[in-house]
Amino acid sequence: MAGRVARQRLLVAERQGLKLAVVCRTAAVAFGMLWLTVGWNLAGFVPSPMAMTALALFGVIGVASYTVIGTRYERWWLKYALYAIDILAVCAVFVVIPVSRFAPELPQVLAFRAFGVHYLFPLVAMACLTLSWRLVAWSGVIAVAGWWAAFGLAIANMEQRLSWRDLPAEPTADAYLKVFLSPDFVGYGSRLQETVLLMIAAVILALAVYRARCVFVAQVEAEQARERAVRTFGRFVPETIAERLASNRGALAPQVRHGVALVLDIENFTAYADGRPPEEVIETLGAFLARSAEAISRREGVVISFTGDGLLAAFNTPLEIRQPERAALDAASDLLKCAAAAGFRVRIGLAAGQIASGRVGSERRQAFTIYGDTVNRAARLEVLAKDVGATVLADAGVAGKARPDDLLKPLGEQKIRGFEAPLAVWSKQVTALPGAAG
Known part of the structure; x- marks a missing residue:
């Protein structure tokens, strides 16, 4: 091209x-x-x-x-x-x-x-x-x-x-x-x-x-x-971060790097959307995801994709940052505040480890994606949060960088679908949350 x-x-x-x-x-x-x-x-x-x-x-x-x-x-x-x-x-x-x-x-x-x-x-x-x-x-x-x-x-x-x-x-x-x-x-x-x-x-x-x-x-x-970098991330991150991605020619190249994957999903969104005008649902959801993307960007994370009523974000890839675990925990706290302001209840999964990233697609239409066990683990933790009644679940890699004010509580080893061995899981204690959507 x-x-x-x-x-x-x-x-x-x-x-x-x-x-x-x-x-x-x-x-x-x-x-x-x-x-x-x-x-x-x-x-x-x-x-x-x-x-x-x-x-x-x-x-x-x-x-x-x-x-x-x-x-x-x-x-x-x-x-x-x-x-x-x-x-x-x-x-x-x-x-x-x-x-x-x-x-x-x-x-x-x-x-x-x-x-x-x-x-x-x-x-x-x-x-x-x-x-x-x-x-x-x-x-x-x-x-x-x-x-x-x-x-x-x-x-x-x-x-x-x-x-x-x-x-x-x-x-x-x-x-x-x-x-x-x-x-x-x-x-x-x-x-x-x-x-x-x-x-x-x-x-x-x-x-x-x-x-x-x-x-x-x-x-x-x-x-x-x-221009490809700006097109890829311009809708997901602020202009300053898009400019950093654009100026770093190797940022979007295929690579494997230690980082943190964050998966967010809205609880009971189907029930919330049922009976409401579509334009109202889209407007409310769009505003929430926009504020969420801004909150992640403030912590130097990058929204990789929006997943219907949720999102996938990464820390330390494609942009390199010093403390990805610390940034992800802070972003999770900010996302809970965004959800409270929008009247949503969310679940968040955090996992640290090696993350593979790079561009996929054709020459005319490309997207940036991340994949690997770390991303799968974050997604499974978000699903597990529903089963254990938690809001934020983190693996050992993220919990190891936590501070006391993060209020992480160990839940012991949990059996997670797709992983043979049980994984040690930590839950973030939340003192006040809005009512469930719907």
Whole structure:
């Protein structure tokens, strides 16, 4: 799910970046036309009609490309073709445009020596705006290939070609200048260095864009995990606890941790609901469960699920707290007060031990759950409370952390359904309770 969302957002960002690149390209074309018109006139030259026509054509291509980006006419190869045209056009300038309009007999290779490959660097860098590392790498490859193709065409008709290897073993200054300043000097080594540096720069930029995409995807995944955590617990816990769960990426991962399970159920709720309007029952029940969830959250517990007329909560999972048993006992006392205020009588089971937790469900719909013997024991203690006439039952793990003011009384070992061996059970003494619901 997160991967699909990230790809969709990246696609939007790529399109926006491509539009920005086209705008920059069009601005460069406009500047070129201005320079040809104003600059050449100020210098006493007549602007080249061919150059003006070519720039105007490139401007039209840019505007046309901009209008189709994000529409049904857009194609994946559009940006690759656009960058290839721009880069090859710059390379073609070094072959087609004479070095000097007053000395057309000068070798065209002088254009490579006088101006150089640095004209291609802005085009490769501009590809980074699209956030497509493939386009950046493609631009680098096309630039290197186009530069060598243009260089090959420029020197194709030269009768003599001098290069660095034509220097003597120990060249004097005169010998060096004779070769280097010769119109026939092509400098294969210089062209090789230029293109190697250009390709290195393109690879580095492509890696930088790829890294930026990875960071973007990681941020989207973190955001999606945060949203899932908030969706999972946002209805059960206050916003502050939901934010803690969302900020802790490992909190919802499958894990086994010591904690306390709390199971609450309303006594005689069926009798209470019988004969009352459904909307009244739902409103009263909803208000009570909401206050109960708030009481559990105040003790740093988390409501895992609502079970009809009850709830299941956990302490120390998925949020880690220092004293889960102490927090659960305090929460149980708070829940009794909530029940008294609502006119309900409740039963609560508390059990301490290892609790397994994690997300379950499909990619589109998930829920967080806890399970294991500790959770089953808490549920059985809640049922046993009805049989022994108690309100709150706790196992040895919880009772071992109790204080005198918790008013826990040992009931001895009790046979609990689902467990082979009897379990030591403690009951919380309650001095005042409301009448049973109904």
